[in-house]
Amino acid sequence: xxxxxxxxxxxxxxxxxxxxxxxxxxxxxxxxxxxxxxxxxxxxxxxxxxxxxxxxxxxxxxxxxxxxxxxxxxxxxxxxxxxxxxxxxxxxxxxxxxxxxxxxxxxxxxxxxxxxxxxxxxxxxxxxxxxxxxxxxxxxxxxxxxxxxxxxxxxxxxxxxxxxxxxxxxxxxxxxxxxxxxxxxxxxxxxxxxxxxxxxxxxxxxxxxxxxxxxxxxxxxxxxxxxxxxxxxxxxx
DNA sequence: GCGACAG
DNA sequence: ATCTTGTCGC
Numbered sequence: 001x002x003x004x005x006x007x008x009x010x011x012x013x014x015x016x017x018x019x020x021x022x023x024x025x026x027x028x029x030x031x032x033x034x035x036x037x038x039x040x041x042x043x044x045x046x047x048x049x050x051x052x053x054x055x056x057x058x059x060x061x062x063x064x065x066x067x068x069x070x071x072x073x074x075x076x077x078x079x080x081x082x083x084x085x086x087x088x089x090x091x092x093x094x095x096x097x098x099x100x101x102x103x104x105x106x107x108x109x110x111x112x113x114x115x116x117x118x119x120x121x122x123x124x125x126x127x128x129x130x131x132x133x134x135x136x137x138x139x140x141x142x143x144x145x146x147x148x149x150x151x152x153x154x155x156x157x158x159x160x161x162x163x164x165x166x167x168x169x170x171x172x173x174x175x176x177x178x179x180x181x182x183x184x185x186x187x188x189x190x191x192x193x194x195x196x197x198x199x200x201x202x203x204x205x206x207x208x209x210x211x212x213x214x215x216x217x218x219x220x221x222x223x224x225x226x227x228x229x230x231x232x233x234x235x236x237x
Numbered sequence: 238g239c240g241a242c243a244g
Numbered sequence: 245a246t247c248t249t250g251t252c253g254c
Contacts, residue, residue: 037244039245070245072242078245079244104243114243131243173243213245 006074009231010113017107017117022126022180024098027191028053033094034101034201035083035119038213042066046082047208047219050094051201054193059204059219060090061212064227073111073135075104076118077230083115084122084234085224091123099180099188100127103202105135106185108152108160108175120178122234127177128188130199134162134173142171149186161186169197 024030031052038045044066049059067081068074083102091097105114106129114135120127139162140150146167151158152175160175163186174189176182194200208219228234 037245039244070244072244075243109243129243133243135243 003071003074006077007111010074010076010111013121013232014107014112014117016121017112017178019107019176019181020179022099022184024184024188024191027193030188030191031096031098032101032192032201033087033097033099034199034205035086036103036202036205036209037079037082038209039066040213043213044082045209045213046086046224047205047212048083048086048090049201049204049208049219050097051193051204052095056200056204057095059208060086060222061208061217061219062086062089062222062224063212064224067227067230073109076113076115079104079115080118080122081228081230083119084228086222087119087123088228089222089224098126100125100177101192101199101201102127102129102177103131103206105129105131105173106160106175106177108154108173109135110154112154112159114175114177116175116177118177122228122232126179128180128185129175129177130189130192130202131173132198139173144168147190158182161189163189165190165199166195166197172197
């Protein structure tokens with residue numbers, strides 16, 4: 001399948017994304033499952049970290065094959081299958097999870113279909129993307145104080161935010177992936193635990209994935225099943 | 238044609 | 245993301 005077909009598929013999948021208000025609890029109750037992947041010697045090392053009420057509950061890691069090469073704008077096809085493989089292997093044993101959190105974009109994407117959209121659709125869960133760099137032109141500059149946010153637009157349409165999580169430090173770029181709206185993406189990003197630019201759950205997942213890739217795991221090992229497909233169907237019936 | 242381009 | 249040494253700064 002060529003690049004243009006994959007891009008057409010993104011546009012079709014984007015039409016299935018539902019940007020709607022999520023009933024997220026207060027920060028003291030919010031539970032998130034954050035993911036990250038590191039690559040080493042052709043193997044994807046994936047980690048997922050569950051946080052609730054600002055505290056780490058449990059973190060898992062595992063390994064699988066690399067689904068696709070990295071191409072800007074098609075990141076979801078590279079990273080999505082690994083995240084879904086981990087999610088499928090641990091979701092059943094987890095307590096309630098309010099939102100899935102990924103290191104990448106949601107709908108703040110040239111075709112409105114970033115990694116958070118892919119994962120949200122595949123897992124049928126609310127999903128949020130928090131990235132360190134904007135994919136859309138003219139990244140806006142929010143006020144310098146923690147809590148400030150400036151909208152990120154595709155054309156005239158606001159799809160996400162540059163969010164200042166720490167006073168005087170560069171913002172992160174947040175957008176909803178699925179079952180969450182644009183306003184909710186800003187609120188959730190500021191409700192996530194940690195005072196650093198990148199929320200603690202993502203930093204923990206990053207550390208766990210890197211540690212596993214380097215041969216010194218810092219999280220519980222789980223067996224990942226067969227790598228899910230990069231394109232639907234993701235479900236049986 | 239050239240550069241830019243989530244991770 | 246990964247390949248890589250040292251270096252500057254809070």
